[in-house]
Amino acid sequence: MNIRTIEWENNKVKLIDQTKLPQRLEYLYIDELKDLWQAIKLLKVRGAPALGAAGALGVYLGIRNSKANNFMQFSKDLERVSSYLASSRPTARNLFWAIDRMHEVVFENSDMSVPKLKELLFEEADKIIKEDMASCRKIGFYGSRVIKDKDAVLTICNAGILATIDYGTALGVIYRAKEDNKEIRVFSCETRPLLQGSRLTAWELKKVGVDVTVICDNMAATLMQKGKINVVITGADRIAANGDSANKIGTFSLAVLAKYHNIPFYVAAPVSTFDLTLKSGKEIPIEERNPREIEELLFKKRVAPIGAKVFNPAFDVTPHNLITGLITDKGIIRPQYIKNIDRVVSLSAGRQVGSR
């Protein structure tokens, strides 16, 4: 791919302003922490892995000009930068995860000089980014095996380039299938209320040259009924020890519909998405977002009457029994999930997993 969602360039954070898509591909060049905070807050950058990168680069951006000349002072500055950064999106797990990783580097090297610590922080941010790039490609490698030539794939939200650094998880599987010379058609659920499916997924698939058709979320069932969908692949925001997977609202609905129509349903996500402290999906907290997302179309024209209530959960949980397989960077995990997830996640005992 030649699109990069977020990177470090000329001493600045360079990122695609996703609120401008699909109209314009516009980059932001950010060298002030408060501007990055704004960019995260306003969803100019979004998607779990991309937010991880934003968190890591953000810590470096905020700390690089620290005037501290001892560890105590430096760690205080680090704390200030981190908690400010974390306040941009209080429910963004990967943001905190990346910030925590940056902290660990500093605390594991408390004997080093401040300039050296800054250097280590930059290296750690770079590592987080490179790990994501590699991880997406591994997900694509394993996932491509479940895609046949001429398959029509249904997806929701955006688990692609724009949610990661440059390749995607669910869409990474599609990109790899394309690289493997399979002819793939994608149906992209528009994903109300914020329309990541039409605005972002359709945009990047078109950019990469993948045949894409946008549908409203409520049209997936009729496509399945007509035999037009071969496989469903979605991303995940958090996966419990038993395989229950939280992802963008609407995912669970697709899983039920896929089961009813006997269509395989896969979840694609790096092993860092697993949270083995959660026994099942019941323990995953679900963020409820601003009703205005539904009451008004993209915060402009009002479409719901004043006074009508609105329910706006950002995610739902798909129970493991509806999931055909979990496509990870360590291979595809299939039922029995409790046993197999434990084995795969324990084997990949890296900081990435351990620190979640």
Place this chain on the structure above:
Amino acid sequence: MNIRTIEWENNKVKLIDQTKLPQRLEYLYIDELKDLWQAIKLLKVRGAPALGAAGALGVYLGIRNSKANNFMQFSKDLERVSSYLASSRPTARNLFWAIDRMHEVVFENSDMSVPKLKELLFEEADKIIKEDMASCRKIGFYGSRVIKDKDAVLTICNAGILATIDYGTALGVIYRAKEDNKEIRVFSCETRPLLQGSRLTAWELKKVGVDVTVICDNMAATLMQKGKINVVITGADRIAANGDSANKIGTFSLAVLAKYHNIPFYVAAPVSTFDLTLKSGKEIPIEERNPREIEELLFKKRVAPIGAKVFNPAFDVTPHNLITGLITDKGIIRPQYIKNIDRVVSLSAGRQVGSR
């Protein structure tokens, strides 16, 4: 109810401009056929029974000033008016049905004078309107029996006052349950792409004083998963001899989700909606509408990238085996559908049914 979607008042067609909702309740007073044509075309009036009324009143509006002084001339004028009116929405079944009924009156009374024929046409239009009002109330009467006190009802699109004359089919059931002193909560799927659920259903439920919560279509599953929905009730645009029901896109999806969660799923519609010439839902043609409805939010802000394809079916078909019962103005029809539908529809051998 004290809201009337469409009526004849002071020699004009008076109708609610539904494109102005939920912002403003604004009435149009139409005395020129071309303005009614525009109102239908632009969805200022919509919903099968309301379009039937518009068709009937439209024929009278167009013909009342006819200068014909013999039957031949009058029937020519009638033909001109009718085909013009029918061109406003070429797939609106109830529009044609009403126009046909108006024609029949004229042809059954070809021995009468032109002034008398005009009078008969006005009476027929009035009859069509009164029949719908009565039919909705009967649907409400039978349907209320499946609603328990404190039930939470899920619905989609608008099968309410705004789709009929003044009461509704699926929402008529809710209004009757309310009149029967049952405390009801309604969850209204916003119904992409044209948002009849948030713009219209939520508006009229609030107006009538029913507790209503708007959700995006993709949130229905999570509500069911949490045990928050007791029953699903939708309208129907056309029902085949075996009970397969065509309705607004997204209905089939709700039926599958209801089945998975063991929630009763009802379709509410007058017997005139049954089309016994169709053996099953496979024979129901599905209108595909303008991609711009999805590409752009209410024809304004573009949200899908240029060049991405769009699939925009307006309806889907719910197979009869997912339907708990069909709530009609002749009672609730339950499986076995082929036998029971035939019995109910044959018994109600009126012009309303016969002429479809």
